[in-house]
Amino acid sequence: MRHWWVWVWLCLGATLFPPVHAAGPSTDKVLNPGAELWNEVRGRQAAPATTQVQGRDSQVLVNEWGEHFRDYRRQRFVRYSGYLLAGVVSLLLLYHLLHGGLEVTESGRKVLRFELTERIVHWLLAGVFLLLTVTGVVLAFGRFVVLPWSGPEVFAVIASASKEGHNLFGPLFIVALLWFFVLFVGRNLPRLVDIYWLIRAGGMLGGGHPAAGFFNGGEKIWFWILTIGGLAVSTSGVVLDFPALVEGRNPLVLALVVHGIAAVVLIAASFGHMYLGTLGVKGSLEGMKSGLVDEAWAHAHHVLWYEELNRKAQAESSAREQGQ
Amino acid sequence: MARMKFYCDAERCIECNGCVTACKNENEVPWGVNRRRVVTIKDGERGERSLSVACMHCSDAPCAAVCPVDCFYTTKEGVVLHDKDICIGCGYCFYACPFGAPQFPEDGAFASRGKMDKCTFCAGGPEETGSADEFRKYGRNRLAEGKLPLCAEMCATKALLAGDANVIADIYRQRVVNRAASSLAHGVELQRQKFRATPERERTRTRGSEG
Ligand code: HEM
Ligand code: SF4
Ligand code: SF4
Numbered sequence: 293m294r295h296w297w298v299w300v301w302l303c304l305g306a307t308l309f310p311p312v313h314a315a316g317p318s319t320d321k322v323l324n325p326g327a328e329l330w331n332e333v334r335g336r337q338a339a340p341a342t343t344q345v346q347g348r349d350s351q352v353l354v355n356e357w358g359e360h361f362r363d364y365r366r367q368r369f370v371r372y373s374g375y376l377l378a379g380v381v382s383l384l385l386l387y388h389l390l391h392g393g394l395e396v397t398e399s400g401r402k403v404l405r406f407e408l409t410e411r412i413v414h415w416l417l418a419g420v421f422l423l424l425t426v427t428g429v430v431l432a433f434g435r436f437v438v439l440p441w442s443g444p445e446v447f448a449v450i451a452s453a454s455k456e457g458h459n460l461f462g463p464l465f466i467v468a469l470l471w472f473f474v475l476f477v478g479r480n481l482p483r484l485v486d487i488y489w490l491i492r493a494g495g496m497l498g499g500g501h502p503a504a505g506f507f508n509g510g511e512k513i514w515f516w517i518l519t520i521g522g523l524a525v526s527t528s529g530v531v532l533d534f535p536a537l538v539e540g541r542n543p544l545v546l547a548l549v550v551h552g553i554a555a556v557v558l559i560a561a562s563f564g565h566m567y568l569g570t571l572g573v574k575g576s577l578e579g580m581k582s583g584l585v586d587e588a589w590a591h592a593h594h595v596l597w598y599e600e601l602n603r604k605a606q607a608e609s610s611a612r613e614q615g616q
Numbered sequence: 617m618a619r620m621k622f623y624c625d626a627e628r629c630i631e632c633n634g635c636v637t638a639c640k641n642e643n644e645v646p647w648g649v650n651r652r653r654v655v656t657i658k659d660g661e662r663g664e665r666s667l668s669v670a671c672m673h674c675s676d677a678p679c680a681a682v683c684p685v686d687c688f689y690t691t692k693e694g695v696v697l698h699d700k701d702i703c704i705g706c707g708y709c710f711y712a713c714p715f716g717a718p719q720f721p722e723d724g725a726f727a728s729r730g731k732m733d734k735c736t737f738c739a740g741g742p743e744e745t746g747s748a749d750e751f752r753k754y755g756r757n758r759l760a761e762g763k764l765p766l767c768a769e770m771c772a773t774k775a776l777l778a779g780d781a782n783v784i785a786d787i788y789r790q791r792v793v794n795r796a797a798s799s800l801a802h803g804v805e806l807q808r809q810k811f812r813a814t815p816e817r818e819r820t821r822t823r824g825s826e827g
Contacts, residue, residue, distance in 0.1 A: 332657060332658070332663075332665075333657060333667075341655050341656060341657040341658075341659070342655070342656050342659045343653050343654060343655045343656065344633055344636070344653070344654065345636065345650045345653035345654075347648075347649075347650065347653075347719065348710075348716075349716050350650075350653050350655075350716065351655060352655075352716060353655045353657065353667065353669060353715075354714055354715070355713060355714050355715065355716055357711070358678055358711065358712050358713055358714045359678065359712075359714070361678075361682065361708075361711045361712050362678045362681050362682055362712045365681075365682050365708070365712075366681055366682065431684050431706065432684070434684060434685070435683070435684050435685060435686050439685070439686060444685075444686070444687070444699075444702055445702075447685060447702075448685060448687075448701060448702040448704075451684065451685045451702075451704050452704045455704045455705075455706060459728070533728070534728075535707070535728075535729070541710060541711055541716070544707065544711065545711045548708075548711070
């Protein structure tokens with residue numbers, strides 16, 4: 293056996309380049325009628341089969357996406373969104389324990405940050421968002437986190453209330469989202485300072501506060517995640533709410549996949565937003581509640597906006613003086 | 617314990633829709649819902665075949681895996697049933713089911729989905745066996761009465777078989793053997809022509825175009 297490797301190459305060759313006659317169809321091969329039939333059934337998803345029953349996809353004998361949907365939902369969606377949400381919460385917790393929230397010594401003088409309409413629309417959007425998050429999370433994860441300790445009877449009530457609530461509040465979210473967009477888009481257009489702010493991670497890497505306008509780079513990113521993600525959950529949500537808009541089953545599966553992924557991204561981002569708005573940067577919540585923020589807070593976090601405010605105030609007072 | 621199965625013999629089904637009608641009548645199924653349907657492939661072409669489908673009572677049921685409220689259960693006869701008191705009508709089971717078995721009656725203002733309805737293998741549901749509630753929600757519980765699903769009982773050509781998986785498999789095996797024997801008696805050429813889903817002419821053409 294000195295030339296054993298010749299055999300290895302021959303075997304490899306035989307597997308890679310099978311003899312030609314084995315590949316071609318043989319004329320006297322008798323096909324299995326049963327197997328042939330099922331090949332046709334599975335391969336004929338697009339070509340019309342017919343049925344007397346008139347229902348969604350009734351003419352489709354075998355639903356080829358079914359197993360993919362099952363696999364996506366059980367093995368991917370539920371698992372990875374669980375990881376993402378738990379990961380974001382633990383990171384925020386860790387950050388808060390190690391670093392703590394930012395605080396500035398108050399000056400006692402207040403400036404107006406948000407008008408009444410702006411505050412109402414913000415809280416409308418936030419309220420609807422929270423309701424949709426809670427009810428949506430029950431639909432997506434309730435089976436794994438609520439059902440085991442609530443029992444099926446109680447969970448049936450929670451789940452159907454969640455579904456009805458989610459379906460009802462969805463359209464309200466769209467209204468609030470669009471209104472919010474119109475009110476705030478002007479102050480969320482990207483500027484050069486935002487890039488500098490982001491590179492410095494908003495001062496989290498040390499070296500003091502980088503300058504920011506009315507909204508800083510981080511806030512603008514949240515605004516655009518909310519807008520784009522919000523549009524994604526809204527369009528897919530409308531399809532899920534009104535299945536009659538689409539035909540067949542695959543567009544609904546697609547809508548559900550888009551909806552789930554966009555929703556989980558939104559929820560994860562909203563955790564960050566809620567942390568920074570309350571514990572992370574003290575004094576921020578006040579601005580959204582009363583509309584007023586402390587001058588020291590404005591100077592520390594949004595110095596470009598603060599300077600602009602001062603310039604405007606000065607211009608106004610000098611105009612008044614001239615008028616007198 | 618017997619494990620219940622359906623089998624539809626495509627060589628026998630004549631698309632009479634008797635099973636669909638029998639099911640609808642026996643179970644007084646909600647409006648707009650058919651628990652069973654007959655699908656014809658290659659309608660009017662050579663190799664046309666029809667098959668009657670409903671829930672196939674999967675051993676590892678995809679519907680049960682994706683249901684957000686976990687309302688499915690499998691009886692000891694292997695029948696997959698669900699609890700309409702728990703179902704929220706989300707439709708996920710319909711997306712996962714290989715056979716499109718779950719059906720939804722229209723409900724409420726926007727014609728949204730009502731609670732899911734599907735073939736129960738004529739085995740009722742979680743309500744008390746034989747009760748009025750069981751019949752109203754799930755239809756007849758024929759299995760408890762020692763009878764098989766009416767669709768199969770009704771099938772004129774005995775294309776649709778229902779019952780213990782082993783018995784069904786034996787019947788079908790016997791049919792296959794008999795068919796093979798009869799086609800051998802008619803000669804191999806006939807067998808090739810008759811059972812192929814694609815006509816011989818088309819086959820030759822594709823082969824030719826492949827070179
Ligand atoms: C903040 C916004 C939203 C969040 C966080 C959210 C979250 C979710 C989640 C997590 C699910 C479950 C997905 C799954 O089980 O795979 C879901 C389902 C659903 N969502 Fe949303 N959603 C939002 C907005 C909307 C909007 C705007 C609409 C409609 C206009 C909507 C309509 C629906 C519908 C119809 C379902 C399917 C549930 C069912 O039919 O039972 N959602 N949502
Ligand atoms: S409903 Fe569909 S997935 Fe569920 S057991 Fe029946 S055939 Fe299988
Ligand atoms: S429609 Fe009902 S049975 Fe089907 S997955 Fe949704 S809750 Fe479960």
